[in-house]
Amino acid sequence: MRRHRRAKIVATVGPASSSPEMLKKLFLAGVDTFRLNFSHGSHEDHAKVHQAIRALEAELESPIGVLQDLQGPKIRVGTIRNGKISVSAGESIRFVPEGADGDAQSIPLRHPEIFAAVLPGHDLLIDDGRVRVRVTRVGRDAIDAEVIYGGIISNRKGVNLPDTMLALSPLTPKDRADLAFGLELGVDWVALSFVQKPSDVIDAKALIGDRAGLIAKIEKPQALDHIDDILRVADAIMVARGDLGVEIPHQDVPGRQKELVRAARLAVKPVIVATQMLDSMVASPAPTRAEASDVATAIYDGADAVMLSAESATGDYPVETVRMMDSIIRSTEGHKLYHSIVHATQPVTEQTPPHAVAAAAADLAEAIDAPVIVAFTSSGTTAARIARKRPVLPILAITPNISISRRLRLLWGVQGFHSKAAHGYDEMIAHAVETAREEKFAERGNFIVVVFGIPFGKTGTTNNLRVVQVGGA
Incomplete structure (x- = not known):
């Protein structure tokens, strides 16, 4: 299911959206990744939703991301x-x-x-x-x-406690049981709540391994102090503005959001902006103008994804909310100032062959007015490096790993496509052309840019690009 926008939509599943029929409506309305909030609901409830999402994926022949959000430690007063x-x-x-x-x-x-x-x-x-x-x-x-x-x-x-570094693991016994269950289900992303320092992420990744990507939720001032180190070990971050907005002054949140989005882009890691983005649509069929502006600001910042919480989980208008968010994103990305604003915050290209090849592919594709960049990737890294440039054209990422194609549903501008592995140079080029045409990213006579690595299938070897004419000369 091709999206005609670059930023992605994450929607939380709850009582208002857990039926197979509603999940399908939400996906068709624009959801890229579904969030399962393990602060609520039973394992049985989440298993049914996960099964329905995977059935929908098979029906529509399109990868769908599933994000498991762990509750984390909750500090509360006792009874009064x-x-x-x-x-x-x-x-x-x-x-x-x-x-x-x-x-x-x-x-x-x-x-x-x-x-x-x-x-x-x-x-x-x-x-x-x-x-x-x-x-x-x-x-x-x-x-x-x-x-x-x-x-x-x-x-x-x-x-x-915004001023206090607590000797408290973000993984409670409940979280560990939930994590084991989620990994057994086959979730694609795990969001870790109340991260304070890099070791919190490292401890969680030791349990997860390569079975899912790990998202560090940034909602503590201590995490802001260690953000560069957290980004080195996490696979993505979430700007969790709910608790973050409690622990730091409200007026500091917008600036911190911009810093976090830029830091994640520099680190080539996806970043989600979350919390109360269209909150009034929990009970209203239309957002406030301030909420529409809030979503647009995240898009202008260059966020990979924006997230709906209660709006889609318990609200009265879940489908309308997704459609509204999709509309705001497309309108923002279509604005005449969008690309100049996003490019103004573009990080300097790292002086390594993989980064240089990815950056050159984006520049070359724009220069020849190519309709798409096709990236072959085994881990998603090649596509992420290209997305870091925020090119004006879509990125079609072809991977033999179904799990990676699902994780790519979170990455800016990338359309993940699951396919068998290519075993040679000519086969890869032919496969790129065939897929671009079949998925309606390119037509006969178009020039497309193909990016890949040699040796084939080896992670981190983005070292080749080629311009190919669809259909031949």
Whole structure:
């Protein structure tokens, strides 16, 4: 299913979108990758959705990506007497490691790693930052704090600690069980929540191996401090603006988004921009103008993909939301300033043969007005290197690995195509021409640019490009 846009759409599956009929409607409306949110739903629920997606893939003969999003550790206060307490700015309150039915002087916080790591001056944000307190004293059995922004603290509300590096693995026992289940299903991407440092990613990749790509969700200030190292070990990143927008000032989020998109592009790794992109469409058939502008901004930034959460999972208008996002992307990419803006942030080409060949292929294809670049790839890297240039024409990536063709559904400008392996130079060229014609990327007489590596099938050997006329002279 060819998309007439470059940026991709990720849609979360939930009660509003889990039926086979709705999944098909969403895919035809423009979804490239479906997200399974393991913070909700049972293994049985996710297995049924995965089976329906793979059946749809077979029916339409088009690869479809599946992203498993792990819940990660959730830090919450315990139970409060009468269910809630009201605190005011300037008031002194106390957190304790044990206890039940707490009050303002004994709020249960059953996370010993917080007591071990938090320091005076650090902030605790409760209920998505609606209540902010600042630590004044830390003891073995209590954390004293002053209320900065008052409000209601109720049972089991979440706690964010933007200033504190916690000795906390992003993989909880639940996540490990969910991950094993997801890998057995055959998910294509795994999103790791609350990454703080590169070792978090390394630990998860040790469990995943090459069975799926790993996406590091950037939602902690500590991850921002280590982003270059995280990008070296992750396969992709997600700008998870929900928790990130709680832990850093709201006004800093847009700039950080641009930094992260640029850093991912420089590292030749896909980047997803997520959270509340068309949030009003959960209950409305049309977005606000600000939301449409927000999606367009991510596209102008050069993001590989934009993501829908509640809009497609629980909203009243899942299909309409996908169509709207597709329309905004196509309109933005068709704007006369789009390519100049995206090219203005283009990273300098790395001085290696694979990067130089990929960059030259993009420039050559544009210079001869080719309708498509055909890239043979075994790992997806060749296609990613070409996509890094953000060429004006589509990239048709041919791979013998069905898993790679599905992962490429997340990559900017790339249309993944699963095919048998080519075993010789002439066979590869003939296959490129045949596929470009069959998939309606090129017509007889067109010149196309073909990129590949020799030895054939060996990862990281992008070293050849050729201009071929479709149908011969």
